[in-house]
Every structure is written in structure tokens, then in C-alpha cells.
Amino acid sequence: MIKVENAFFTYPSGVKALEGLNLEIQDGEFIGIMGENGAGKTTLVKHFNGLLKPTNGSIYINGKNTRETTVAELSKNVGLVFQNPDHQLFCETVEEEVTFGLKNFGFAEEKIVERTDWVLNFLELERYRKSSPFILSGGERKRVALAAVLAWDPNILVLDEPTIGQDYLQKERLRQYIEQLNGQGRTVIIVTHDIEFIAECKPRIIVLSKGKIINYATAKEALTNSENLSKASIFPPQIAQLFTQIADLGLPKDVIDVYEAKVLIENLLKGGKRNEGV
């Protein structure tokens, strides 16, 4: 469980990044953190594994105060995957990249083999096991970076901007992985401003703006609140925009899913067929 108590954070340069955050994330939750560039999203998640400590207030991971715990110890529970895989890949093979964390955390040899096999298989990287991460494509490198963290099986997984530079199919694949991991009971937190991706994933959403939480609600509630989103420089997903516009036709306002939309509109048009004189 993650508990944030009245957390403030100011960078040494004087930039105030977090201004009094209160937050609780339960085990097994699926969370999306959204907000404008510079809202404090990355700063917040860097607090979850202790890379940053709040200048004021406290953060507890599974009851442990991050101020009294090392980054390594916290990272065992909180796996943080950075935005750019090139900031972490350094090994000669994908396999070494995956075992790096496992060795750091002192796993036993057979456990390392077992975890490596599992993660390479799960993320469909088996055929790249002996390849250099540097010859892989951008999308594949991102997957290796995820594998390198997922390997030690953290029960909280944090992904910072996982969809940047990814095409639609790559995002679909990522979504399936995330949903499986969450389904297995892990807490998954994604940081993004990719609204259409979020609308498909439908996590619980934290909207951050200028270092403050301005909304914490279900995807349906958060993504249909255009006034609130606009404070964080985000537009609602297209389906939500459409249903806000056509609310006067007697349809619900809080629709974000394209399949739900399809059923509603189908019914609307079939019900209205007489108007066409069919």
C-alpha cells in the first residue's frame, strides 16, 4: 500500500514540484496519473521508491516510511520503469539486462534462472535473449526495460510515460501486459498524458496540476470532467467529448469506451428508425 501524507517537494533550484499531496493507493489497484508537462507526475513517482524524499510530510510504502528505508529496499517492492529505456540499458545481452536487478537484490541462482525465463517468456522477448539491447527497435528496447524491472517481481509496478513514441499496435500489446499484471494482483501505476490510451485502460485516475491533486476518481468520472481535465492541459477522450455534446439526445454523459458507445448509438439510431421512414 502507498500512503502519501501531506507531501511537499521543492527541488534545490527552488522549483516547487509537489504542494501538499494526500493519497492512498491500495494493493492491487490500477492507477493512471495524468497532468500537464511539469505537473509533478514524475516527481511524485520518484517518491514511491525513495529516489526523492519529501521536503515536508511523509510517504509510506507498505507501512514503511521512505525516509527511513533505502532506495534498494524500497525498489524491491516498487519497480519503477523510466520513460527512456536508453537511460538504463547497458548490458551486452537482453538476458544480462534482466538478471542485473535480480543479482543486485541478491536472489539465489536458481531463482534468477526461473525469474529470467518467466519474464522473457511473458514479454515475448525469448528470441532476443542473446541479442544486444542496442540493436533492438525503440519499442523492443522499451519492453526490455520493462522486463528488467518486472524480473524481480515487485508488487507495485510504476511505468513512466510508457506510450511515448509507440504506435497503436505496440500500445495495444502494452495494455494487454499491464492488464494481465494487474489481474495477477500487482498494483500498476502508469504516468501518462496519452488520454486515448488511458480511456482504453480505464484505471482509477489521479489528475495532477501544478503540484496538486485536482481529482482522484474512476476513469469514467475523471475523463468525462472536461473542466477539471483542462486545468491539467488535457482534453477528454473523443468518445467522452461526443457524449457530452449529444447528452440532449437522452444518452448518458459518462461514456468513454468505444464499444459501449457503439451499443448506445446503435440503440439510439434503431429506435429512431421511424424518423427515416424505413
Next chain:
Amino acid sequence: MKVFEGLKFSRKTSIIHFLDPRTKFLVSCVIFLISLIFSELIILSILFVAQIPLILLAKIQREWSHSIRGGAFLIIIILSTNLIFGYISNNFQLTSRLLIHSIAMAFRFIIITSSFSIFFLTTSPDNLSLALEQSHIPYEFCFAFTTAVRFVPVLANEAQTIIDAQRSRGLEVEKGNFLKRVRKYIPLLIPLIVNAIRRSLELAEAMESRAFGAKKQRTNIYSLKIKKADSIIIISSLIIIFLAIYSKFNLQIPIIQIPLLPP
């Protein structure tokens, strides 16, 4: 890092900022030279005091004090080595001359740091590069200089992100013996180098796309002109350095004597 803080240009408006970089550089050099010519505490004190109005005029007290504080460690080293070696070679006797001399040496360092700190704090790197260009330094060199200044904050940021990313994977750089620790820098250095190479390629692409090196003699949106104030300061500086050299050879400079110590 605080030392660099004391060299980082901050955009302000003042008479000092307004002066031509070449003028300021000359003044800094004059101060530097005089502090080397004289080792008498009296002259060095005058040099130090003379800088105070410049600092106040430029409104850079805070940044300036950072650079002096950043140099504090070196100042102490200079003072103590001078004292210790002087003490030993002086047959283990502490004299007034030795003490004054050690203080003067430390003072010299403060003056040099301070004068160049004033120069860098009040001269934008863009203007500095322009001054270099107009002094017929090859453009490639000037460009390399501004690009380096431009990318210092970017690279510092990137290095921090890489450290954060690897710490998040359980890397503990502080742990283990010396050899183990050295090995732990590999996960930091490789991404740093790979990214630097990638970045330089991207930069080269962008430079090419902006016609870098298209013409042998390029032009410049700005040009530096020596203004009236600059000329006055340049002439005064030259007079001062001349007087300084003259008095070094022809005048007796009074020596300070510390009471209770043998001379």
C-alpha cells in the same frame, strides 16, 4: 557544484553587465596581473576592497559569495600549506612575516577567483562567444564553447536520470570495497556515453539542416561595439597596470607587522 553556481551567468541589468566583455576581461586580467606582481598584503587588500563596489553595482553579492564559499576549501589549503612549510623551513619558528605572507597568498587566490567570478557572472556566454568571434578566434571554437555551456544543464539532468534509473534497479554505488565500487560505475557510464553519442548525432543532423558551415565568413545578428564607458575603463586599466609595474620597481611598499610575533 556550488563553485560552478558562482560562475553561472544570471541575466540582470547593471552598468557592469552593460560593459563590453572585452573591457571586463581586460579589467579581470589587470587585477590578476597586479595580484601576481605584488605579494604585499597591503596592495592585495586594496585590490580586494576595490572589487567590492563592482560586485555591489552588478548586484551579484549572493552568487559571488557562492563562488568564494565554493573556493573556501582551496583557500584553507593554500593558507595551511604556506604556514606549515614556512614554519618548517623557518626552523620551527612562527614569525610575523610568515603569517602575513601566508595570509597574502590565500588573499591572492580569493582576489583571482573573485575577479573572474565577476567577469563570468556579468557576461552572458552568448556575448562572450561574440567577443571571441570578433577577436578573430575561429567560429568552430566559439560554437563549441556556447554549445558546451548550453548543454551543461541538459547533461547534468540526464546524468541524474541515469543514476535514478539504475538505483531503481537495486544498484548501490556507495556499497562495497573500492574495486566493487569502480565496477558499479559501468551501468552509469555506458548509458551516459551511449546517450552522449546519440545526442551529438542528432545535434549534427540539426546543425546540417540549419546550413552550418555553408559560408566561410558567417555574419552575426549582434555585434559588440566599444562604448565610451568601455574606452574610459580600458584606458584607466592600462594606466593602472603601468603604474603598478612602475611602483613595483621604484617604490617601497610598507610591510605590516603583527605585534607579539618576531618580524
Next chain:
Amino acid sequence: MSPAIEVRNLFYSYPGAEKHTLENINLVIERGDFVVLTGPSGCGKTTLCRCLNGLIPHFYGGKFNGTVIVDGLSVKDHPISALAQHVGFVFQNPENQLFALSVEKDIAFGLENLALPRAEIIKRVKWAMKITGVTELRENAPHELSGGQQQRVAIASVLAMNPHVMVLDEPTSFLDPMSSKQLFEVIQTLNKETRLTIILVEHRLDLLSPYAKRIIVMDEGKIIADGSPRSILSSKKVFSLGVGIPKVTRLYQLLLENGVSLDSPPISVKELERELRRRII
């Protein structure tokens, strides 16, 4: 007048690569057009862009066969610096395309390289800052700007060189939705007011499609679809390739599968709303 861009039988492979990254590209883009170039990762769209301003073959080398003519100049026969005055290139990462320590100086950089007279540089820099809305940031250093501002400065610095064609390679990747939209609006203004030909590479088409006049889809080094946004976005083939089509267009496709056909495929929320209202009343 010649078209803005003419590509004939273009084959290209990077040095050391066996496979062609571009395979038989044929393409004509008219002056003043707003073209979006899209396709799955690794399809060759960035490579094609590099062929348009001479980075390929002059910077990258490799095997280059065929003709690329931009603004009347054959790319193969002109150095990048000469092409730079005809075709501007804006890169994905704003950080790595700003060199100077102030916005104004950065925009002047290309003009200084071309050794234009000072008065002309000042005039053009002023104009470029005004049209991209960065005049207030004139004295700021790049690291003091937001990502969106940096990208606008990058556009201004290319624009100052007075190109007839501007190529932008995923310029909004690192921007939040509001900044992305603002950037697209700046680009559209340029396209409308100065008849600048725009070629924009992008994955996310939901925000962009209302601005585009033509969409070109690439896959595995080939152009596989080319047409109006409406026809391209509603194509099943394009969707199955993994192009991120707008959700309203996807909704239209799903309805069509269930036998509900609307008059024409919508590419914006507004269009679908209008169509639904028309059907109901």
C-alpha cells in the same frame, strides 16, 4: 511551377544494411498542401523525411537510388546547406535542435550561417518570432522554456530561412495534449497564411486529422495508402496495420460492422455529432 516534392522510384538502404528501408517510393506533393505521413514504428517514415532535406544521402550515406526533387532542386545534387533554404526540418526532440543560449540567437543561427546581412537577419527573426508567438521569450535560454515553447522556437528557426516546404518529424511526442494542439494550430496558420507546404509525421491522429488535407500511410518501406483523411482513416486496412485512427472514426467502423451505416466517415467529434443529429431529427 513544379510541385513542392517529387519522388520517383526511390530505393534506399542505410550503410551496412541489406534490406531496403525505402522501397520504390513514388510521390508527388503539391505546393501549399498539408500532408500527414504515418505508419507503424519502423515503417520508414523518418527515413523518407531525411531524403527530403538531403540528410539522406549526404549525411547518412548508404545506397540511394531514384530521384527526389524538392522545390525544384534535385536532392542528390545539392548540399544540405543549399537545400535548407528550400526545405526546413523540425525534429522530434526539441532539446537537441536548439544550440544558442537565447531564443533570438537560435532563430538567427541558420541565417548567420548563410551570411545574410545583419538588417535582413533582424527582420526575418522578428517575423519568425511573431508568427510562431515566441516574441516574449526572445531573451530566454532553451532550458527556461517548456517543451511546447521549445518546439515553437525550433519551427521559428527553420521558418526564418524562408523555406517553401517544412518537414516535421513527430514534433509533439513529448508534449501534453494542450501544447500539441497549440503547435498544430501554429503549423496550420503557417500553411494557410504563407502557403508553406507541410509534411508532418505523426502516430496520434486524433488531434491532427482535422488539420490534414492528405494522409500517406507507409508500411515496411512502401507507401500503402494515400488519400484524403476521410478515406484513409475509415479504411479497415489502415486500422489493422496499427495506425491510431481517431476514436470517432473507429466508432463509425464498429457501427458499420453492425449494419448501421452513417453517410460519411467522421474524422472529428463535431462531424459525428452533426451526423447523429441529422439522423435523429
